[in-house]
Amino acid sequence: MKHIKNTISLSVLLLMFATFVQAQAWEIPDGEKSKTNPLELNAANSEKGFEVYQKNCKSCHGDVGAANFMPLVPPPTDLGSAAFKTANTDGEIFYKMTTGKGAMPSFKAVLSDDERWAVIAYLRAGDKTDATVDKNAKLSIVANPDDKSISASITTKDATGKEVKLVGADIEISIKRIFGNLTIGKGKTNATGAFSVNLPEDLPGDSLGKATIIVVAKRFKQEEKIEIDWATPSKHHDLTAQASIWGTSANAPWWIMLLYIGIAGSVWVVIIYIVLQILKIARLAKKNV
C-alpha cells in the first residue's frame, strides 16, 4: 500500500514538472462544506491521523505547522497553519482531500473515509496538544549492555516543583536503519515510570556492533538518541566492494578488462601503425626532393 502511495505522489510530482498546471480555485459544494468530523477528537484518532499524514501527505505538505512544504506551483498549503485551519471547515478539508486538484492527488480511492477524517482529527488536535505540551517533561534513556535492554522514562515537575517520573506515558523505541527507523518497542511507562525493551539477540549493528537507538515520546514532543556498541556486529557483504558487473570501473571483473583492453588495444595498435605508415609517405617525399 505504502509503495503505491509513494508511486502516486512521485508521479504526480513528475507530472507537475512536466506540464504546467493551470491554477484554479477550489469549488466546494455547499452540502460538503457543512459536513462535520464523525470521529471524536481524541488522542487515538489524532494518533491515527498522524500516521496517515506521515505516509500520504508529508512528502508534499511537509511537517504540520513547519511550513516546509514542497516548492510546487501552486504551493501545497501548510495544513497546520492557523490561516488554513480557520479558513476551512472540516467538510472543506475532507472534500479537498477526497477530490484533489492539479498536483494535489485525490485520496478517494487511496484512503478510507475514516482515515481521511482521522487526518482532520490530527490537524485539529494539533493546536490543543501544542498548548498542552508539558514544558518541563524530559526524556531520558538508559542503555544496559548486560541484558541488552533499553529503558526510557519521562520526568517532569509536579505542582511543588519536585521531579517525578510519569506513569503511563507513550514511548516508542526504534533503531536507526539505512532507510528509516525500525520500531522495536512501543508502549507506556510502567508503575516505576520506565518503559523498557530488550534488543533482539541478532539485531545487527554496523561491522563494529554500533547502532543508534531513537526514543520518541510524541505527546511530549521529545526525541532522544543514544549510541550503543553492543548490537550484533554485522558481517556486511558489500556488493560493490567485490569485482562485479555493477561495480565501479575499478572493480570491473578481470575478464571484462581483458576482453575490452585486449580487443580495443589490438585494433588501436594497428590503427596507430597505419597512421605512422601514412606519415612515412610524407617523409619519403621529403627524402626524395
Added chain:
Amino acid sequence: MNHEALPKEESKQLFEKIQTDLFAPLSKHYGFTAWIVVLATVLITAAMAYFIQLRDGLGVTAMRDIVSWGLYISTFVFFVAVSLVGMLISAVLGLLKIPGITPITRIAELIAIAFVMMAGAIIVFDMGRPDRLLNVFLHGRIQSPIVWDITVITTYIVISLLLLILPLIPDMAIMRNRFKDAPKWQVMIYKILSLGFAGLPEQKKIIYKSMRTLSILIIPVAFGIHTVTSWLFAMTLRVGWDSTIFGPYFVAGAFPAGVGAMAIALFVFRNSYNLKEYITEKHFDLVGKLLVLTSLLYLYFNLNEFLVPGYKMKTADGHHLEMLFVGKYALLFWFVQIFGLILPIVLLLFKKMRKPFPMLIIGVFVVIGAFLKRFIIVAPTLEHPFLPVQNVPEHFMVYWPNGFEWAITMGAISIALLILTILAKVIPIMPVWEIALEKGVREEELEEAYKNN
C-alpha cells in the same frame, strides 16, 4: 578488371577524359544550391527545436520515465546500420575482388562516415544535459555496453576516415598538380592532403598495403559496432531485447539498410554528377543482387527472432508480440516486413527491377522500412516494463514521438546528408587513379600526373 594497358596516345586521352569527368562536379553540378537550401531549411527548424529542448529540457519531447528511449535512439541505431555499408562494399567486396566495384567504393565510404558521425551526435541530442557529456568519459564504467559502444564507434569513425584518406592521397597529388591556378587555400589543402605523394614505389606500396590491412581490420570493427549497439539492448532483461541472436540480427539488418541507401546515393550521383559512364547499370544490378542476398539473410534472422518466441508465447513475450503482430504496432510492423523486406526480395529477383530507377524506388522503401524497424525495436519494449506501472498519467505509458523529436531527428538526418554532400563536393566521388588503372591507363601516365613539381 585490369585491362591490358592501352596504346600510349589512347591512354593519354582516356586519362584526360577520366579526370575531366570526375573533377567536373567539383566546380558545378545540377541542383546543388536548391539541395543545400532544402537541407538548410530543415536544419534551421531543427536548430530552433533543439534550442527549446536545451532550454526547457527533455520534457518537451514525448519521452517520459517509462519510455525513455524513443525516436532519437532508434535513429541512432538506424544511422549505425546505414554506416555499415562502408565496410560491406569497400572491404568485403573489395577483398573478394568483385570486378568493377572501384567506382562505388568511395561513395560507400562517404555514406559510412556521414552517418556514423551523426550516430555519435544524435546520442548527444538525446541528452537532457549535454554539458555533462564529459562525465561519460570521466566516469564511464568499463562494464557498461555504453562505454563499449563509444569505443567501437570512435574506432569505426577513425578507420573509415583512414580508408577514405588513403586512396585519396594519390588523387590529391593529381589535383595538386592539375589545379595549380585554384585559390591559394585550396592548393594548400591539396598539398597537405597529398602528403607529398609523388608516386614513388615505396609510397605506392605503403598505400596498397595499408588499404589492405584496413580493409581487413574494418570487418571485425564493423561487426563490432553493430553488435555492441545491439548489446545496448540485449544486455538487459527486457522483453524483445533479451535475445541471444541480437548481435547478428542487427548486423544482418544493417546490410539491407546500407545497401538500400547505397542504391539511392548511386542514383543521385549518377544523375546529378553526370557519371552514367562510370556508375553503370551493372552497378545497379550488383547492388540489387546484394540487396536480395542481404535481405534474405535478414529475413532469416527475422524468422528466428519472431518465430521462436512466438511459438512459445511466454507471458511477457506474448504481450510484446501481440502488440507487434496484431496490436498497436501492427501497421508499422507489417509495413516494415512486407514493403521493407519481402517485396524488395521478390521484386529484385527480376532483372528488370535491378535497373537504376526501380532500384531507387526499392532503395527508398528499404531505407524507410529500416528506419521504422529500428523504432519498433526500441519503443514497444519500453512500453512493457516488468514492474507494474500504476497510477501514472496515461501519456507516461505510451509513446509516440512529438514534433520536437521529429524536427531534431530530421535535422540530424539532414546534417548527415550535408556532410555527405559537402564531402562529395570537395573530393572526387571516385578514386581517380584507381579508375584510371582499371580502365587501362598506362602507369607512366599516372607517374607523370603524380610528380611533385
